Amino acid sequence: MRERKFWGWGFQDQVLSKEEEESVEKRIAQNFDLNEVEALPIPLAKDIELPKAKVIPPETLKNILSDDHVERLNHAYGKSFPDVARAMLGSFPNPPDLVAFPNNQEEVVNILDWANENNIAVVPYGGGSSVCGGVETDVGDDYSAVISLDLRNLNQVLEIDKSSRAARIQAGIFGPALEEELKKSNLTLRHFPQSFEHSTLGGWIATRSGGHFATLYTHIDDFVESTTMVTPGGVIESRRLPGSGAGPSPDRMVIGSEGILGVITEAWMRLQERPKFRASCPVLFDDYEDALNATRLISQSALFPANCRLLDANEALFNGAGDGSKHLLILSFESADHDMDAWLKRSLEIASEAGGQYELPQEKKEDAHKSGASGTWRNSFIRAPYYREASVRRGIIQDTFETSITWDKGFEFIETLKERASKAIKEISGKESTVTCRLTHTYPDGLAPYFSYTAYATPSTMIDVWKNIKIATNQICVEHGGTVTHHHAVGRDHRVKGYDLQRPEGFKDMLVSAKSGVDPRSIMNPGVLIDPKGIKHKHWMED
Numbered sequence: 444m445r446e447r448k449f450w451g452w453g454f455q456d457q458v459l460s461k462e463e464e465e466s467v468e469k470r471i472a473q474n475f476d477l478n479e480v481e482a483l484p485i486p487l488a489k490d491i492e493l494p495k496a497k498v499i500p501p502e503t504l505k506n507i508l509s510d511d512h513v514e515r516l517n518h519a520y521g522k523s524f525p526d527v528a529r530a531m532l533g534s535f536p537n538p539p540d541l542v543a544f545p546n547n548q549e550e551v552v553n554i555l556d557w558a559n560e561n562n563i564a565v566v567p568y569g570g571g572s573s574v575c576g577g578v579e580t581d582v583g584d585d586y587s588a589v590i591s592l593d594l595r596n597l598n599q600v601l602e603i604d605k606s607s608r609a610a611r612i613q614a615g616i617f618g619p620a621l622e623e624e625l626k627k628s629n630l631t632l633r634h635f636p637q638s639f640e641h642s643t644l645g646g647w648i649a650t651r652s653g654g655h656f657a658t659l660y661t662h663i664d665d666f667v668e669s670t671t672m673v674t675p676g677g678v679i680e681s682r683r684l685p686g687s688g689a690g691p692s693p694d695r696m697v698i699g700s701e702g703i704l705g706v707i708t709e710a711w712m713r714l715q716e717r718p719k720f721r722a723s724c725p726v727l728f729d730d731y732e733d734a735l736n737a738t739r740l741i742s743q744s745a746l747f748p749a750n751c752r753l754l755d756a757n758e759a760l761f762n763g764a765g766d767g768s769k770h771l772l773i774l775s776f777e778s779a780d781h782d783m784d785a786w787l788k789r790s791l792e793i794a795s796e797a798g799g800q801y802e803l804p805q806e807k808k809e810d811a812h813k814s815g816a817s818g819t820w821r822n823s824f825i826r827a828p829y830y831r832e833a834s835v836r837r838g839i840i841q842d843t844f845e846t847s848i849t850w851d852k853g854f855e856f857i858e859t860l861k862e863r864a865s866k867a868i869k870e871i872s873g874k875e876s877t878v879t880c881r882l883t884h885t886y887p888d889g890l891a892p893y894f895s896y897t898a899y900a901t902p903s904t905m906i907d908v909w910k911n912i913k914i915a916t917n918q919i920c921v922e923h924g925g926t927v928t929h930h931h932a933v934g935r936d937h938r939v940k941g942y943d944l945q946r947p948e949g950f951k952d953m954l955v956s957a958k959s960g961v962d963p964r965s966i967m968n969p970g971v972l973i974d975p976k977g978i979k980h981k982h983w984m985e986d
């Protein structure tokens with residue numbers, strides 16, 4: 444099996460090319476003095492000492508519980524900036540005592556039974572691509588030990604129902620393997636988060652992930668037909684139904700539960716035929732408000748573009764898809780059934796009436812979305828997680844925050860958030876920073892802006908600087924009426940000055956009660972989303 448990096452994104456052999464590394468350094472050097480600090484070396488597992496495991500596996504489970512050093516390193520953190528930074532610094536004070544690798548649902552049940560009897564906290568782990576502290580194994584002192592429960596061996600497409608166009612799929616399957624399997628039946632889940640390569644179906648469901656399709660079916664929620672979840676209190680399996688009005692939906696409870704109720708082992712998922720027809724064209728705008736207005740009108744036109752991604756001029760510039768003078772709207776349509784030219788034509792009419800300029804490609808190409816400005820942006824989007832490794836080694840923070848808001852507040856919200864975040868970053872880091880914005884998803888009633896920034900820090904200050912910026916951006920999003928996250932989940936990091944303020948108090952009580960119903964000893968992912976009954980989770984960001 445290819446070994447994953449415990450200090451970065453992807454597999455050990457997926458490193459930046461020399462040219463890529465130089466280009467990241469060049470970009471950093473445009474704003475910051477590279478001679479100020481030495482780049483951190485890539486850490487070696489053998490040089491990192493971990494605290495001794497606090498529990499030994501019982502005889503009955505010893506084949507599926509591991510105390511392997513590299514596995515413990517790999518399961519200590521997710522992939523947020525501070526996760527990668529702490530790993531790069533070799534700082535692992537709270538690794539899992541053991542990592543569980545169940546091979547089937549029965550083994551998941553056995554692990555939870557043992558953990559429950561022994562007051563051991565359990566952190567479900569899919570691909571570990573969480574960017575909000577969702578898989579971090581720092582659970583406090585209320586437990587005798589903590590295990591990370593990795594679903595990677597539950598990785599099969601078990602059944603395909605072609606007439607209903609749905610499949611029963613195990614939760615630990617990774618994006619590429621899932622699509623490869625469905626392709627054999629000319630089907631697709633059509634859910635492509637940026638982390639697709641290294642995240643799993645179970646993780647997507649547990650976090651309500653957002654795919655890269657911009658309208659209509661944006662979240663994984665839309666594709667879930669039924670779920671099976673193992674809780675400490677027993678197995679919960681919902682009925683396969685295309686729709687049901689029978690009270691609150693059990694799946695709605697499971698979707699977004701972030702591992703605090705139980706372990707999702709499989710789900711029936713709604714599928715689609717693979718698209719054959721594509722049409723796309725970039726549109727440029729001089730004025731951001733016009734661009735936003737065009738995006739709104741297209742989102743409300745029932746044309747439902749697959750991609751409707753508005754990049755502000757700086758976002759386009761930093762991704763090599765513009766010179767910084769124009770805002771770029773990437774529009775594309777796709778279908779398995781019919782030609783999409785008419786849809787594209789109508790959306791271009793709307794864009795042009797709102798002030799957009801475009802040039803239709805002379806020749807219609809199937810893969811037009813992979814060339815020109817759209818293509819450049821697409822490549823940069825796919826490689827971005829790898830680029831971050833080079834900047835972390837210098838202490839430079841490259842991070843994002845994402846939210847959503849209704850159209851009535853859209854323009855002012857984006858402008859205010861950019862301004863307030865830039866100001867906060869300058870105050871915290873001591874240096875200017877440009878906050879850029881793209882819309883990742885749009886809805887008839889609103890939009891999901893995604894902000895990116897680079898902030899100055901050094902390897903010794905980067906964790907603190909990041910923490911203060913994170914708290915500030917959590918607060919800014921929520922204070923201005925947005926959500927602390929549109930699709931990155933809550934985990935632990937988004938609670939601080941964010942989710943804990945945004946969530947209605949009565950709903951928190953409902954969630955706490957629901958948890959104690961299936962997890963009376965609060966062993967499941969403590970500290971994520973809520974504090975379990977009677978336990979105050981202290982997050983490292985609150986020190």
Ligand SMILES: Cc1cc2nc3c(=O)[nH]c(=O)nc-3n(C[C@H](O)[C@H](O)[C@H](O)COP(=O)(O)OP(=O)(O)OC[C@H]3O[C@@H](n4cnc5c(N)ncnc54)[C@H](O)[C@@H]3O)c2cc1C
Nearest residue numbers: 569570571572573577636637638643645646652653702707
């Ligand atoms: C570079 C990068 C790009 C990203 N792009 C996107 C994006 O485009 N869209 C998006 O939505 N997110 C994105 N994310 C965030 C992350 O990939 C998603 O949250 C993803 O859904 C997590 O899936 P995973 O399998 O890696 O889950 P993990 O990170 O392993 O877990 C995430 C959470 O779900 C719980 N969990 C995982 N599996 C299960 C299970 N089987 N049962 C119960 N609980 C479980 C964990 O305990 C944890 O709380 C990105 C992250 C990175 C690092």
